[in-house]
């Protein structure tokens with residue numbers, strides 16, 4: 001399945017000035033609905049609500065947000081200061097995924113060259129991400145197949161890292177798709193990924209559409225699935241990877257890595273180079289987004305916990321490099337656990 005999570009629509013928006021068209025992931029898998037967004041404030045809301053989500057898709061959102069700010073400024077008569085302030089609001093809509101700021105920064109320097117130059121550059125962020133996803137998936141699959149002696153691999157993954165989190169192919173789900181394409185995949189265990197259920201709602205949706213055999217499992221089952229020998233590896237995405245290989249990803253990833261380490265099976269992070277942050281020597285400085293506790297205590301509008309019980313809801317955790325066997329990028333595969341960090345690919 002190739003769903004487009006977010007793209008520019010030249011025919012939409014007020015006065016036909018164009019708009020961001022995004023697939024509203026808060027309504028999947030039950031409802032396929034799109035948002036047409038032509039203001040930066042509405043884009044910030046969509047990012048905060050995870051209507052658009054996933055590190056690489058946020059990179060595209062950031063880049064297109066610059067176009068929105070320019071168009072909005074032209075329509076509203078904003079001076080450059082107000083345009084830049086609107087761009088900054090997009091850039092800071094979520095803190096953990098480096099890709100959002102990276103996407104903005106890829107195109108904001110081109111603003112003086114005019115809106116069409118910026119739009120072309122923003123669209124190139126998406127096409128470059130797709131190419132990167134394909135290459136990292138090939139390299140990741142090669143690395144796994146060269147180290148695991150089994151006809152078809154049993155894979156565990158966490159959160160969603162497919163078309164809905166990227167520009168189409170996917171990162172960890174891209175590696176899974178590559179293994180499937182080579183007829184080297186037996187099945188996938190997809191963690192449901194509480195509290196927002198990106199795994200059961202989105203990854204399972206994509207795997208089912210691709211005809212890839214899979215189970216959806218409770219996050220709490222992951223360690224047991226791994227230590228019972230039911231999978232050969234785990235592959236996950238990332239939101240920010242420090243130079244030493246410390247990797248921020250959806251909450252619950254750290255537990256998967258610890259179990260893989262204890263079981264002696266590979267733990268792979270798959271991410272484009274746009275997710276690597278070499279300005280950070282290690283992951284100690286990565287800001288972890290704290291989201292509303294109601295995402296934990298309320299499910300589908302039904303309160304699960306007593307009113308007096310607040311929800312603790314860090315949206316990400318950081319897996320230390322000592323637990324990361326491989327980081328598959330389009331520039332190659334680093335091996336942080338063996339001391340081959342991301343600087344080796346720069």
Ligand SMILES: CSC[C@H]1O[C@H](OP(=O)(O)O)[C@H](O)[C@@H]1O
Nearest residue numbers: 053054055161165237238249250
């Ligand atoms: C392809 S990386 C996707 C990455 O982003 C997810 O976070 P969120 O759903 O909150 O945007 C999760 O960490 C995934 O691994």
